[in-house]
Amino acid sequence: MNGAESLIRSLTGAGVDVCFANPGTSEMHLVQAIDAVPGMKAVLSLFEGVCTGAADGYGRMTGMPATTLLHLGPGLGNGIANLHNARRAGTPIINLIGNHALYHVEHDAPLTSDIDTLARNVSSWIKGDSTATSLAADGMAALQATLTATPGSKGQIATMIIPADACWNEAPALATALPVTPRRAVDDARIRSVADTIDAGTMLLLGSDGLTLPARIAAARIARSTGCRVAMITFPGRVDGGAGTPVCERLPYFPEQVLAALKGVSKLVLVGAETPVSFFAYPDVPSVLLPEGCQAIRLSEIEEDSVQALEALADQMGVAGGDYARYESQEFELPTGRVSTGGIAKTIAALLPEGAVLCGDSGGGGAAFGPVQSSRANTFLNLTGGSIGQGGPVSIGAAVACPDQRVLALLGDGASMYTNQSFWTQAREGLNVTTVIFNNSRYGILETEYLRLGVNTIGERAAELFDLSRPSIDYVALAGSMGVPGEAVTTSEGFAAALQKSLSTPGPYLIEAQL
Numbered sequence: 001m002n003g004a005e006s007l008i009r010s011l012t013g014a015g016v017d018v019c020f021a022n023p024g025t026s027e028m029h030l031v032q033a034i035d036a037v038p039g040m041k042a043v044l045s046l047f048e049g050v051c052t053g054a055a056d057g058y059g060r061m062t063g064m065p066a067t068t069l070l071h072l073g074p075g076l077g078n079g080i081a082n083l084h085n086a087r088r089a090g091t092p093i094i095n096l097i098g099n100h101a102l103y104h105v106e107h108d109a110p111l112t113s114d115i116d117t118l119a120r121n122v123s124s125w126i127k128g129d130s131t132a133t134s135l136a137a138d139g140m141a142a143l144q145a146t147l148t149a150t151p152g153s154k155g156q157i158a159t160m161i162i163p164a165d166a167c168w169n170e171a172p173a174l175a176t177a178l179p180v181t182p183r184r185a186v187d188d189a190r191i192r193s194v195a196d197t198i199d200a201g202t203m204l205l206l207g208s209d210g211l212t213l214p215a216r217i218a219a220a221r222i223a224r225s226t227g228c229r230v231a232m233i234t235f236p237g238r239v240d241g242g243a244g245t246p247v248c249e250r251l252p253y254f255p256e257q258v259l260a261a262l263k264g265v266s267k268l269v270l271v272g273a274e275t276p277v278s279f280f281a282y283p284d285v286p287s288v289l290l291p292e293g294c295q296a297i298r299l300s301e302i303e304e305d306s307v308q309a310l311e312a313l314a315d316q317m318g319v320a321g322g323d324y325a326r327y328e329s330q331e332f333e334l335p336t337g338r339v340s341t342g343g344i345a346k347t348i349a350a351l352l353p354e355g356a357v358l359c360g361d362s363g364g365g366g367a368a369f370g371p372v373q374s375s376r377a378n379t380f381l382n383l384t385g386g387s388i389g390q391g392g393p394v395s396i397g398a399a400v401a402c403p404d405q406r407v408l409a410l411l412g413d414g415a416s417m418y419t420n421q422s423f424w425t426q427a428r429e430g431l432n433v434t435t436v437i438f439n440n441s442r443y444g445i446l447e448t449e450y451l452r453l454g455v456n457t458i459g460e461r462a463a464e465l466f467d468l469s470r471p472s473i474d475y476v477a478l479a480g481s482m483g484v485p486g487e488a489v490t491t492s493e494g495f496a497a498a499l500q501k502s503l504s505t506p507g508p509y510l511i512e513a514q515l
Contacts, residue, residue, distance in 0.1 A: 053393020365410025
């Protein structure tokens with residue numbers, strides 16, 4: 001047994017059994033090991049950003065890491081944008097990055113680079129000097145690290161930069177999983193201190209594990225008893241929603257909208273969340289988005305146990321279990337006429353199957369978040385780090401993790417072109433993914449941001465940089481060339497028919513909504 005096989009066998013033995021791969025020469029012994037270990041499912045992607053985004057979707061749905069298999073520094077570099085999103089989501093991922101044999105690095109071969117520096121941007125744990133003897137044990141340390149919550153935005157991504165000789169040399173043994181440190185409990189003194197401050201002028205702001213259903217139920221119970229408000233961060237990594245789940249506001253995107261949403265809030269209690277800040281800096285707009293006189297109070301850090309903290313807070317305040325505000329089921333009337341973003345959102349809510357997973361990567365896709373809270377049980381995987389091109393890859397990981405659930409990837413036209421290789425993997429794996437592309441033939445958000453900077457009109461040359469219509473892109477033909485059937489629609493009736501067709505047919509399907 002060589003080092004590569006010892007690693008793969010140890011990972012599968014510990015429950016890590018999916019690899020999203022785009023390998024090169026330095027990873028051939030790892031490919032050989034995957035071939036020798038039937039328990040490791042390998043999923044090929046044609047671009048590393050699809051691999052990393054797919055691992056993100058898989059980790060968000062299962063709570064366990066998938067591995068990525070990437071080729072040296074350039075391969076990792078191609079995957080960093082979606083690793084950035086995964087880091088912000090706190091998703092567990094183990095990156096396996098092939099490297100030259102350590103004795104070969106000094107010769108500066110063409111693919112030599114400082115992989116550690118690249119990895120440091122997106123990793124909470126890095127190991128780059130493994131040997132065949134240590135490789136399996138290092139893999140178990142990586143698994144332990146990626147299942148351990150970390151402070152702030154460090155995330156839970158472990159990156160193994162694996163020398164080729166560590167893969168091909170003989171390995172003595174397998175390794176077993178290491179114990180995982182649970183989230184740290186919030187102490188009683190802090191619970192009591194926060195309990196004394198909560199009143200009708202308070203908002204509980206939920207992030208990290210504060211977004212889980214048990215945490216949201218505890219927060220909703222507190223709100224029903226005290227009159228305080230409950231909100232989630234603007235970019236939650238995962239929200240399990242649908243009729244019957246607790247009502248929870250969501251902070252908007254633009255800074256003035258955030259400040260308006262916080263109007264009247266005198267105390268903002270942070271539950272696995274950070275103080276809201278503006279996504280970008282704007283002239284004469286504050287970076288920290290707290291209304292004047294509003295105090296930020298910490299209940300739980302991102303790496304702490306927010307479920308325990310909220311339940312203990314409810315107990316401390318004498319809040320009886322049971323009643324809280326829930327989203328009520330709503331029958332959505334199918335819209336008619338010209339297809340629109342709002343109409344698509346309502347149609348999705350009306351036709352959404354039980355247990356569907358929605359992967360948002362656009363403003364249009366985000367519009368569906370509100371309506372589906374009153375639809376059937378669903379899971380929404382949001383864009384987290386702001387790096388577009390996430391939705392298609394994340395839908396792959398979600399579909400691999402949950403093959404019996406329908407996955408919807410809700411993409412902007414521009415964002416879809418960052419990782420359109422997703423279609424190929426969806427077709428190759430026969431994944432139940434419905435992709436909706438909101439085609440307005442432009443980078444709409446950039447037009448909005450341009451005008452927000454105080455420019456009254458968009459000049460001809462500036463408009464060229466936002467325009468996607470010259471030449472226009474045939475998304476149906478593009479997806480079809482990679483094995484995904486689809487159709488373009490211009491009416492709400494056409495969209496509803498296409499969505500119903502997709503939901504009743506196994507495998508991937510594309511709907512191009514021409515807005």
